[in-house]
Amino acid sequence: MERASVTATRERLYQAAAALFAERGYENTTMADIAERAGTSRRTAFNYFPNKSDIPMFWTRRLADRSLIDAGDAQSLPTEQRVRDYLRGITRVVEAEPEISRQMMSGWAAAKGPIIYESTLLPDLELILQAGVDAGSIDSDTDIVLAARTISDALMGATFRWVREARTSYVDAVDAAADLILRALRPAQ
Incomplete structure (x- = not known):
């Protein structure tokens, strides 16, 4: 075929x-x-x-791929901006298609996706964060895998709250979590 x-x-x-x-x-x-x-x-x-349950997993990967393309992997952008752009790309699509997004997240949760599968976002976030370490904008002692998981977990938590509550600003919640995490990853001055 x-x-x-x-x-x-x-x-x-x-x-x-x-x-x-x-x-x-x-x-x-x-x-x-x-x-x-x-x-x-x-x-x-x-x-x-x-x-x-594979359909919500496909949906998640599509979101991440589209967001990665939109955010670009330009080394000229600061790492914090690249992470924010990547996450905002995801949040914009989710908020633009609220019912599809809610159903995909509900389906993924019903299939125990969050328990069984590692986030499909981790490789993307790890690459972006490693570039930040290499550029000196992320502390060189940072555990990149743990940092990527923490950002992914913050996105997931904000997503589930948004699905459940539907009245919170998803973009604002993800931005606030990303800002908090990214501040903690900056090199000590």
Whole structure:
């Protein structure tokens, strides 16, 4: 099967799932519903997403990839700005698609995603933070893996609060958490 065809089919299935989750909710949508909406067979749907819970994981990776591209990896930007831009890219998409985002997060939590899987954001954050260490804007004694996990955990906590409360400013909550963490990572002066 051609790569473009594979990508197109995965995208059709994802778009069908996102629309159905927003309309019916994650729990009330089946893989058969998704396959039907996408115009594929159930077998094809399961070939691309072996479990319904894989769809929220795909959503998360899409958010991170899009945000990484938007934030760029330009070494000329200060590390703190790169981290903020990366997180803001994610928060903007989440706030722009609130119901899809809520359903994806609910589905991911229902599938025990936060317990079973390591954050897909960690490699991105580790690269950005390591560049900061190399540039001298992040303390050289910083445990990059722990710092990336802490930022990812702060994003996750803000996301779950936003899903639950729906009245908090998601962007402001993530910005505040990132500022707090990034201040702690600066070299001692």
